[in-house]
Amino acid sequence: MARVVVDVMLKPEILDPQGQAVQRALPRLGFEGITDVRQGKRFELDVEGPVDDAALARVREMAETFLANTVIEDFTVRVEAAGPQEGAPA
Amino acid sequence: MTTRIGVVTFPGSLDDADALRAVRIAGGEPVTLWHRDTDLHQVDAVVLPGGFSYGDYLRCGAIARFSPVMGTVIEQARAGMPVLGICNGFQVLCESHLLPGALTRNDHLHFVCRDQRLTVENADTAWTRDYSAGQEITVPLKNGEGGYVADERTLDELEAEGRVVVRYLDGNPNGSRRDIAGITNAAGNVVGLMPHPEHAVETLTGPTTEGLPFFTSVLKQLVNA
Structure with a gap:
């Protein structure tokens, strides 16, 4: 089964108070040198059948109408490369 | 004949009961609508209440x-039916x-969570004529x-067309652009706002009764239509 990943991020001009809160917490935890944090959402979609252009077009349509609110968010769609098999050591 | 105002209950709605009560106190006939209904049961207007629909x-x-x-x-909203979203x-x-x-x-x-002062800037919508x-x-x-x-263009358009219905006073409570608390569509039949007029319709439970005109406005509008 093929996996398609949709990443949704707030547009750059939209304030991300959650990302800012994370960024402000980092120095307190000893993680220095991070100048900005933006927080987003990642959707992992397991697709039935081949992930061809038509399937990707459907996923884009899904992202556009439902997974992202394009008034405030941008999204990217990509097919996940075959990674390590389940159960393999990281 | 009384005017029928529907209030939708989604799974996770919280303020549907208060919205129904506000309709009744204003003199309308409250009608409960369920999220699975596709039929609006002959209502003349619809309120979408506060809460956390589908868990947000x-x-x-x-x-x-x-x-x-x-x-x-x-x-129906596109056809002109009054809709209020709180x-x-x-x-x-x-x-x-x-x-x-x-x-x-x-x-x-x-x-x-606080009592919030607002200015009603547009008193020409279906929901604000009594202000x-x-x-x-x-x-x-x-x-x-x-x-x-x-975006800035949309904000400028809303301002230019007088579509900012209510604006926050005495401090911006949530970072809303240009202190906007509520807006309307171009036709004036659809209004949305973050503050809760349905919680301010009688002195026993509300800080004021200054939310009631949202509900009396739409009743008058429908009777005169």
Whole structure:
């Protein structure tokens, strides 16, 4: 089964108070040198059948109408490369 | 014949009972609508209440927007039926694209719950005719994601066309652009706002009764239609 990943991020001009809160917490935890944090959402979609252009077009349509609110968010769609098999050591 | 005002209950709605009560106190006939209804039971107007529809999963209002009842509400709203979205209802209206922009996390990240002063700037909508333009009112405000955002062009358009219905007074509670608390569509039949007029309709439970005119406005509008 093929996996398609949709990443949704707030547009750059939209304030991300959650990302800012994370960024402000980092120095307190000893993680220095991070100048900005933006927080987003990642959707992992397991697709039935081949992930061809038509399937990707459907996923884009899904992202556009439902997974992202394009008034405030941008999204990217990509097919996940075959990674390590389940159960393999990281 | 009394005027029938429907109030939609989504799974996770909280303020549907108060909205129904506000309709009754204003003199209308409250009608309960279920999220699975595609039939609006001959109502003359619809209120989308506050709460956390579908757990606010994905985004506030995003899943409610695709519920069966919203298909009909969107169609009727486009045909001119008065629709009021309060808090989560406002988020649903933005997700439905009946109103422009979106509601985002409060800039200070805290849930805010307080009595909020507002200016009613547009007293010509279906839901605000019983106010006078410039009137100051106090009604409860309670939200975690109430920051109104839209691109500059949209904000300029809303201002130029007088479509900012209510604006925050005495401090911006959530980072809303230009202190916007509520807006209307171009036709004036669809209004969305974050503050809760339905919680300010009688002195026993509300800080004021200054929310009641939202509900009397629409009744008058429908009777005169």
